[in-house]
Amino acid sequence: MDILANLATGFATALSPLNLLYCFLGVLLGTLVGVLPGLGPVATIAMLLPATFALPAESALIMLAGIYYGAQYGGSTTAILINLPGESSSVVTALDGYRMAQQGRAGAALATAAVASFFAGTVATFVVAFLAPPLAGVALKFQAPEYFSLMVLGLVASVVLAQGSLIKAAGMVTLGLLLSMVGTDVTSGIARFDFGVRELRDGLNFVVVAMGVFGVAEIVRNLETERTRQSFAATISRLLPTRDDIRRSVAPILRGTALGSALGILPGGGALLASFAAYALEKRVSPRGAEFGKGAIEGVAAPESANNAGAQTSFIPMLTLGIPSNPVMALMIGALILQGIRPGPNVMIEQPRLFWGVIVSMWIGNLFLLVLNLPLIGLWVRVLAVPYHLLFPAILVFAAVGVLSLSNATFDVHLMAAFGVLGYVFAKLDCEPAPLLLGYILGPLMEEYLLRAMTLSRGDPMIFLERPISAIMLAVALLALLAAVLPAVSRTRAKAFAE
Amino acid sequence: MRIRGARDLFAGLLFLAFGLAFLVLAQDYPLGSARRMGPAYFPVVLSLVLIGIGLATAVRGLLVAGPPIGDVAGKALLLVTASVVLFGLLVRGAGLGLAVAALVLAAAAASRHSRLLPTLLLGALLAAFCVLVFVKGLGLQFPALGSWLQG
Numbered sequence: 001m002d003i004l005a006n007l008a009t010g011f012a013t014a015l016s017p018l019n020l021l022y023c024f025l026g027v028l029l030g031t032l033v034g035v036l037p038g039l040g041p042v043a044t045i046a047m048l049l050p051a052t053f054a055l056p057a058e059s060a061l062i063m064l065a066g067i068y069y070g071a072q073y074g075g076s077t078t079a080i081l082i083n084l085p086g087e088s089s090s091v092v093t094a095l096d097g098y099r100m101a102q103q104g105r106a107g108a109a110l111a112t113a114a115v116a117s118f119f120a121g122t123v124a125t126f127v128v129a130f131l132a133p134p135l136a137g138v139a140l141k142f143q144a145p146e147y148f149s150l151m152v153l154g155l156v157a158s159v160v161l162a163q164g165s166l167i168k169a170a171g172m173v174t175l176g177l178l179l180s181m182v183g184t185d186v187t188s189g190i191a192r193f194d195f196g197v198r199e200l201r202d203g204l205n206f207v208v209v210a211m212g213v214f215g216v217a218e219i220v221r222n223l224e225t226e227r228t229r230q231s232f233a234a235t236i237s238r239l240l241p242t243r244d245d246i247r248r249s250v251a252p253i254l255r256g257t258a259l260g261s262a263l264g265i266l267p268g269g270g271a272l273l274a275s276f277a278a279y280a281l282e283k284r285v286s287p288r289g290a291e292f293g294k295g296a297i298e299g300v301a302a303p304e305s306a307n308n309a310g311a312q313t314s315f316i317p318m319l320t321l322g323i324p325s326n327p328v329m330a331l332m333i334g335a336l337i338l339q340g341i342r343p344g345p346n347v348m349i350e351q352p353r354l355f356w357g358v359i360v361s362m363w364i365g366n367l368f369l370l371v372l373n374l375p376l377i378g379l380w381v382r383v384l385a386v387p388y389h390l391l392f393p394a395i396l397v398f399a400a401v402g403v404l405s406l407s408n409a410t411f412d413v414h415l416m417a418a419f420g421v422l423g424y425v426f427a428k429l430d431c432e433p434a435p436l437l438l439g440y441i442l443g444p445l446m447e448e449y450l451l452r453a454m455t456l457s458r459g460d461p462m463i464f465l466e467r468p469i470s471a472i473m474l475a476v477a478l479l480a481l482l483a484a485v486l487p488a489v490s491r492t493r494a495k496a497f498a499e
Numbered sequence: 500m501r502i503r504g505a506r507d508l509f510a511g512l513l514f515l516a517f518g519l520a521f522l523v524l525a526q527d528y529p530l531g532s533a534r535r536m537g538p539a540y541f542p543v544v545l546s547l548v549l550i551g552i553g554l555a556t557a558v559r560g561l562l563v564a565g566p567p568i569g570d571v572a573g574k575a576l577l578l579v580t581a582s583v584v585l586f587g588l589l590v591r592g593a594g595l596g597l598a599v600a601a602l603v604l605a606a607a608a609a610s611r612h613s614r615l616l617p618t619l620l621l622g623a624l625l626a627a628f629c630v631l632v633f634v635k636g637l638g639l640q641f642p643a644l645g646s647w648l649q650g
Contacts, residue, residue, distance in 0.1 A: 392610070393625070410587040
């Protein structure tokens with residue numbers, strides 16, 4: 001079977017000393033930012049992107065991927081120990097995990113979370129390994145019209161699955177697409193929307209946009225709600241879960257893994273959606289549903305397995321189709337582009353070492369996390385004691401230096417400040433920044449595919465409906481949009497996010 | 500007319516403003532035709548979509564009740580933004596070390612928990628770290644000491 005040969009390629013790549021080191025650094029850094037509230041994987045990856053430019057492509061992606069799933073681990077540690085979810089995907093873990101900690105069972109909760117995450121990560125690695133090649137195979141037959149429709153579908157899905165108002169998410173996607181039009185038009189060579197500014201001719205660097213709306217704006221938001229943090233740390237007396245804990249966790253872990261893997265693949269999905277959905281599902285199907293919120297171990301096992309599975313399977317559309325399902329994946333695509341690799345199905349064929357190396361590294365990274373995190377919990381708790389008013393100036397410094405190093409232009413630094421203000425204003429108006437970044441990263445490709453499709457059809461837009469695959473994707477996009485607008489569904493959607 | 504949903508209304512107006520701005524700016528570039536799309540074609544299509552979305556969002560804000568915008572952290576926004584801008588203005592002339600220190604001092608003022616001595620220490624530490632790692636270690640092309648300070 002090819003899979004074995006492919007996985008062997010992956011292991012050969014991921015197990016090279018250099019890549020092992022970057023994988024380790026990635027998960028360590030990921031855990032750290034996962035533990036620290038107010039600093040998430042998006043801002044961290046954006047800050048590190050300029051630094052990865054010097055690395056080989058596979059090492060860069062392995063490290064950045066490690067930050068993403070490492071952050072899921074770190075976020076749940078603080079959620080359980082001090083009821084402070086470091087990541088939004090750990091919010092539901094705090095519900096039962098913190099209760100367990102208060103009952104003196106923090107050790108059992110942490111161990112269950114770690115094992116659930118590791119199991120889910122292992123399964124998700126295989127899901128990626130099995131699903132990615134056939135999907136890439138299908139995508140290889142795509143031409144410009146199919147790609148354009150696929151991107152429309154991806155963006156519509158990210159709007160439908162975004163939190164909050166549908167229409168504002170649509171506005172943010174469109175604005176993201178428009179902002180990506182700034183810079184030189186590839187076809188005509190004409191500089192667009194540049195106001196005669198030399199630095200704008202190459203377009204807005206997406207690291208600048210991401211750092212502004214996710215990094216700087218986030219800091220202002222955190223300062224707004226700044227309060228003194230309680231310095232409580234649960235004492236961990238006994239790390240091992242009881243036999244009863246294990247028996248009760250098995251089914252939730254399996255269900256969480258399955259649900260998380262499925263939801264991760266969806267555009268707009270990923271760790272966050274997966275953990276919320278898994279908790280809601282488990283609460284409904286578990287015979288101990290009534291105990292949820294009072295320290296039920298199922299309420300830790302299910303979302304923890306789901307968020308890790310979802311974090312990993314969200315690499316499938318990114319690696320095979322070049323479609324980001326969440327802002328982290330958008331940054332990964334940015335990293336590929338920085339490396340001169342065109343995202344899409346060709347990555348698997350032209351860069352097998354990169355493709356399989358990243359997949360296998362996820363499993364190795366999960367192993368690192370399992371071994372690392374349980375003994376290091378004491379250290380992570382101490383990291384939490386770093387007060388935010390000392391942390392955020394440091395974050396700003398690294399953001400500013402990182403952005404400056406992109407092309408050694410102070411213009412970029414000022415642009416980041418401007419996007420910070422814009423991001424804060426949008427946040428105040430309940431506009432999520434994630435769809436903006438997705439639109440921004442897909443804009444240039446969408447324009448190119450639209451242009452090619454229209455040239456192919458001599459200007460007849462019917463080409464998108466005459467080609468079956470393209471028509472199906474547009475139909476699915478339309479259905480998803482209609483479904484979200486229908487009152488019955490939108491109510492369930494609101495409820496699902498409220499839980 | 501009473502504003503019912505201020506967040507929707509202002510978000511809509513913001514979308515509208517961006518859409519209009521791009522639409523106006525796009526007039527400088529050839530539109531082309533559907534068969535041979537010019538550099539303005541896709542941006543114009545997108546601007547029209549954004550204008551539509553902006554109008555719909557703004558109208559929703561007038562009709563549907565929503566939460567108010569809430570307090571704006573003006574001081575934090577101003578100081579954080581200013582600290583980044585200050586860094587950009589200083590880094591060439593004064594050098595990386597001083598620019599980093601200035602950023603830290605300006606930004607720290609945004610938090611009411613900051614105290615002078617720890618902030619000064621943090622600024623000095625980060626400045627030293629950045630100069631050592633980025634200029635001496637990684638050899639990035641930033642001046643450790645800026646042009647203003649080199650006679």
